[in-house]
Amino acid sequence: MIWNEKAECMSREDMAELQLKKLQDVVKRAYENIPYYHKKYKELNIHPNDIQSLEDIEKLPFTTKDDLREGYPFGMFAVPSREIIEVHSSSGTTGKPVVSGYTRKDIDCWSELVARGLTMMGIDENDIIQNTHGYGLFTGGFGVHYGSHKIGSIVIPISTGQSRRQIEIMKDFGTTVVIFTPSYGMYLAELAKEEGFDSKDINLKAIGFGAEMWTEEMRQEIQTRFGAPAYNIYGLTELMGPGIAVECSAQDGLHISEDYVYPEIIDPKTGKTLEENKNGELVLTNLEREGMPLIRFRTKDITSINRQSCQCGRNTARMERITGRTDDMIKVKGVAVFPSQIEKALLKVNNIEPHYQIIVTRPHLMDEIEVKVEASEDLFSDEVKEMINIKKKIEDYIENEIGLRVKVTLVEPKSIPRSEGKAIRVIDKRNLH
Secondary structure (H helix, E strand, C coil): CCCCHHHHCCCHHHHHHHHHHHHHHHHHHHHHHCHHHHHHHHHCCCCHHHCCCHHHHHHCCCECHHHHHHCCCCCCCCCCHHHCCEEEECCCCCCCCCEEEECHHHHHHHHHHHHHHHHHCCCCCCCEEEECCCCCCCHHHHHHHHHHHHHCCEEECCCCCCHHHHHHHHHHHCCCEEEECHHHHHHHHHHHHHCCCCHHHCCCCEEEEECCCCCHHHHHHHHHHHCCCEEEEEECCCCCCEEEEEECCCCCCEEECCCCEEEEEECCCCCCECCCCCCEEEEEEECCCCCCCCCCEEEEEEECEECCCCCCCCCCCEECCCCEECCCCEEECCEEECHHHHHHHHCCCCCEEEEEEEEEECCCCCCEEEEEEEECHHHHCCCHHHHHHHHHHHHHHHHHHHCCCCEEEEECCCCCCCCCCCCCCEEECHHHC
């Protein structure tokens, strides 16, 4: 089933024509209504009339999170405050938070995007969606909530926390769809096992997960533990929230709603646009947003884009799952390391749990990486010799992935802190010295 066949199955030619019309309109609105864009474009001698083709988007400067912070709180809004009916915000853990404003039409558009995504996952009005994403200033909970209303399904707005209660509600309420971050999903699976829960006790048909990076191995682990297919949902507060791109039943890339968002892939170092299927940084432009249209926003997420038709029948471009971020890359001994690479290595090894932390230190002149990994209950109570063998195997797998030898420490089960939101995977202690 396809939620909006006209938009999702549109020919590439018709999509390009629609995108250009919307791009010209949004550049004009930003130029006329947002002081930041007016000043920036005037300084660069750029006028909205200069956009005569989609390729002309490259004439426009990028927008960064720092630009949005400078406009805190409402300096990037394109409409009077009386037209804004809702605001969301990032956590602000790395500086001033980014505030995102929505008009009534923006909320309707957001609902439409998520409705498309939920339908891609096989969800309809007959489903019961247990939404563990946080409500409040975080966009995660509300995006799924609005989309659920749009398609007519029942939504359980349980949010994060109450983890044992989550398992109970899955069984008692007949949950058919659960939404969580991958790390929280693994935590719930762990608790479910303690409670004697079996995936056969419920009738889950789909899992939606996002808000943090994951590996294919992590997806397989989650699917095995819950007995249902897991689909990736992508979004970010600055552009709208979850639903910008979602996986379909093929699980072969996330379909981008290109009539609402224009995607580019650039070389993060040079800013040059890369060709199709090349890995680089994702840059997104709002094409429909009223309250806070952003033009060429640098997401810092590393991915690639494929514009070939999908076996599901949709023609919208697909982005690969996020494999890293330009700002969470760890530079160690001149080598770029992403946490997802280490996770991929760990999930190839039996007798360990998928809970880990990467600790980077500089005890003397050289950087060192320690990876703490939870051993399984069986392994932790086993002979020391087996622990040594597993430890060496993990070190070998990680070295094969990143090209560096790291120290692996097997720790007691459940000793690594659990997160009900995004997991803290990297602890960089180098700045403390």
